[in-house]
Amino acid sequence: MTELTISQVQMTFTNVSGISALLAFWAFVLGAIGKWKTKVYRVAEILILLGFVCLTAAIITRGIEANRFPLANLYESTLWFAWAIMGGYLLLVRRLGQNQLGWLAALFATMFFLYGSWLPGNQQVITPLVPALVSYWRQIHVPPLIISYALFCLSGLSSLVELWYAGHIRSLILAAVTIVLAGTAICLGTYTSIDTVWLQLLFVGSSIAGMFLAWRNLSHIATAKADQAKANVYDEISSKAISVGLPLLTFGIITGGLWANHAWGTYWSWDPKESMALVTWISYAAYIHLRVHHELSAERLSLVSIIGLILTLLTYLGFNSLGFGGLHSYGRFK
Amino acid sequence: MNGTQQLHNGEVVTSNKAIAENKSFFYFIDKINTWLVNSLSSVKLTIVLLSLLAVMVLLGAWCPQIPQGGPGKVVEQFGPQTADYLIKMGIADIFHSLAFLLLISFITVNIIFGSFRHVFPKLKLLKSPMPWLRAEQINKMPVHYQFESSLSPADCENNLARTLKRLGYSVCINGSQLTAESGKFGRLAPTVTHIGLLTLLAGVILSSWTGFSGFKGVCPGETLSFLDAEHSQLWLGKLPNWTVRVNETHREDYPSGEAKQWYSNLSVLDRNGKVQKTQTISVNEPLSYNGVDVYQSSWGLKTLKIRFNNDAKQLSLQSMGKLFAAFLPLPQNAVIIFSIRDAQAPLRIFAKREDWSSPKLLSQVPLGGQTDLGGVSLIYEGTVAQTGLQYKCDPGLPIVYLAFIFIIGGISLAAVPHRQVWAQLKESPSGNNNNQLVTIGGTTKKGKISFARQIENIMEKLKND
């Protein structure tokens, strides 16, 4: 019998976790259409829990294998992201007992597993750190950012469900298509060598057009689908995820500033990635002001949170895969 | 403010009395004043300004910025025509454009007015205690229940108080009435955040008026002086007259050959050249002296020292990925390329002619070694390293850090919901004298559904006890 290497252990944990997320997705789908709803949903949640535990183990073994904090390249960050999606779902959402978010969260986590495992090999291997990254600040600065991105995505997904229960089916479809197109642009940028100008155009064009149309179509309500009580629950989940995500994003941006000041002598240098994180931060600051001031209806707030999701994807993955540079270039492909 | 009054929501209105009495010039001044104050403090304006700011920062992230990468990067990314346009439009240096400056000023005014008008006054609410409410009033709360309990009044009330305390409420009891509150400090969120934002602005302004920063590549034996600090906009501060000498600098590699760390040994020299302090710095480990910090920010080999037939010659090296290279042009479109990985590695010498597809390796010489290049003797004497030092003096930094603490604290507080619960016990009207009629209700600003479920659970628990 050959000995199991730590690398194999890590891969096994990661694979089990990815498969659990995928199975959880199907379990949620079955629960929605099948007979034994509560039982199947229970199974789905256990699968998400299993995926979460295995991924925790995978991340820890990755750290042992690399002999450093396991968050230094894009592959590792996708693991953290999927981890935070599943953890955020279990911690924040499950208590309100919402299964419509479950399948979306499981689907999102699965897609990040796939995205991570299809990354080019040089993005996955454990490489030595460049001088700038050798610092304890790295583990303080990056995890809160990745976790906040995951929470913002959960919030956006919850907003999609809110639109569904509030009967805004047209807006929902438009918003969902927008997210899919944005994701497509990111994937094309990651895996193909299509000219980034076209991808930028695809991302920005579809986001602006899609969200504009979604906004315009809010007046269209399919009353047959409406269940306002449920819509309110998803609205609350959405804002809750933001109220936890925003302090984390703030903490991540600020500790990034402290690190930069410590390493380069300036806490802010308008690096593209930094600026993008600031854009995300500003848009959620706008969101909380819209919320406390009751300026917008729940549906409009949902769309704002979906815009936030798109900006989050742009900050986290889009900037590198759509061909932008900067200090934080751990995701440059071309 | 004569003739005007402030409503509970902070809006200022001009009273009818003032309109009737005072159709004078001052009335119009007052009216304009009112309008201006209301507009400048409005949260609608905040949203508009924040959206504009987001768009501008987004553009700045999308287009390479001249202060970071020079105009070359813009041209490289967009081609000369578009780049020219972007530079003319100010998008290639958006964070120093007039529009950006104006927007920031506008936001500052908005934050100041908004904070003093809407945010800070709310602090008063923190002091006011919860009123005692009767059952009829409790029944008007957004969440409310009425049920019968067979417990004795004292047991019932104690049970309820215990449950609420376990959920994090602080409870007050007055006879048959009860009030409970949790997360009151969550109401501090806007105040703390906005004090943080104002502090941040103050710190940044102080820095930009009194601080300086710069970058210089320095070879061992040379000194760094601050007199040519590039970004200095000294209104109030002055530049130091002491200097920093680089004694030694080297690079440490991973076994694979990639750079792991850069080190420079520095001495601070006072005006008379006396050493005041000596320290080895590396990335993440700066030298601090008299309020100025000196950082290790880059590293390279600057010159190549060789000897041709005993003639000493220095060639300047360029960084080419992991390697450094120097070029010596020869007649007939040929060039000799010297390539070296680090100060200890052997020097590799290539020849390249225009009609060759790739350079040819001519020779490899160890440090201090000699080789013969077509009748010319070449001795490799070594290299001179250059350390890239970034320096800065930032007097506003402590204030900025204080602001960071406030902002993180304030935004975290905003996640804490402020919940209030009232309850009253009465003898049951149903005739069963042992039973208590419990009225419980409450309200919250955030997380209404979680709150409603919490109250429902409390009720169920009390019913079943």
Ligand code: HEM
């Ligand atoms: C641009 C100028 C700004 C103005 C005029 C402004 C105004 C206000 C006002 C009036 C409130 C009180 C809401 C209420 O309690 O009813 C508020 C709350 C708040 N603001 Fe601002 N704001 C500004 C910028 C910002 C920014 C950039 C942030 C950063 C995130 C921020 C963070 C907050 C937070 C965390 C709250 C508390 C929200 C809550 O209680 O959930 N503000 N703001």
